[in-house]
Amino acid sequence: MAEKNQVTVNTKKLSLIQVPFGLGTVRPGTEEGPESMLQAGLMRQLRKTACEIAGDYKINCAKPAADSKDPKHLPEVKEMGAQVAELVASEVGNRHIPLVLGGDHSVTIGVLAGLATTVNKVGVIYFDAHAGLNADGKMGGMSLSVALGMAKLKLSDIAGSVSETAINKQNVVLIGVRDVEPEERELILAEGITVFTMHEIDRMGIEKVIAKAIDIAGQGTDGIHVSFSADCLDPIEAPGVENQVPGGLTYREAHFACELLAETGRIISIDVVEVNSKLDESRRTARLAIGLIASLLGKRII
DSSP: OOOOBOOOOOTTEEEEEEEOOOTTSSSTTGGGHHHHHHHTTHHHHHTTSSOEEEEEEEOOOOOOOTTOOOTTOHHHHHHHHHHHHHHHHHHHHTTOEEEEEESSTTHHHHHHHHHHHHBSSOEEEEEOSBOOOOSSSOGGGOHHHHHTTOSSSOGGGTOTTOOTTSSOGGGEEEEEEOBOOHHHHHHHHHHTOEEEEHHHHHHHOHHHHHHHHHHHHHTTOSOEEEEEEGGGBOTTTOOOSSSOOSSOBOHHHHHHHHHHHHHHTOEEEEEEEOOOGGGOGGGHHHHHHHHHHHHHTTOOOO
């Protein structure tokens, strides 16, 4: 496993990691997200950036046993997460940017576990309609609660050599949130976690929100991880998600946000999740997602 260090990433080196995992959610389809994004033209979009593909991997995701009675599919989540964590740690250690294609948002647990074994301190910018802070429920809604030590499952259950100080609530920012459970709301307020709901985006504008997010996630950290759930987008433009919540980010707000993040040069890893191919007519959501990936990686109009 790569030794922890301050990361200076060669932004021209990108490692693609496909994670066709959908057991962290209810409806089938998110496990087909990686293939859907590839079929929608991901490689063509990547060629429009300055990035070189240094690695291309696909996680072998286990299916639950026929007699399994675990509704959370915890063994499968842990197995998937361990594989993702090992690859992410290795690629970041090699100064490559892991681009992780999910799958549901439980995939992010493995990504953050991998970062916590390799990076001294990492900021997290988390685009989602939901808070990801459930302490108990479907694993796709628990990514941040696991990463912040607020759930029974810990990152150390995924990768044994994680640092408990690598991911701190002071450097975590949620953007686009508009569907929050009462328990999550109480936790956000009690712990002082930074959340920019759609109300703040409407009031402040996406440029100011992203500027503040960069300041918070970048304060004293060695780089920023961007986790992008397709359901942060308005379902009018991105219908291929399981949990549609009206009033999300517009096409241009999302692209501008990604362009601003790319300009920082501080992104060390990316995951894109919750594209449900079975709900995605004409791959509209997949096509939007891959365009946003290109923007995160520095693609500009001119």
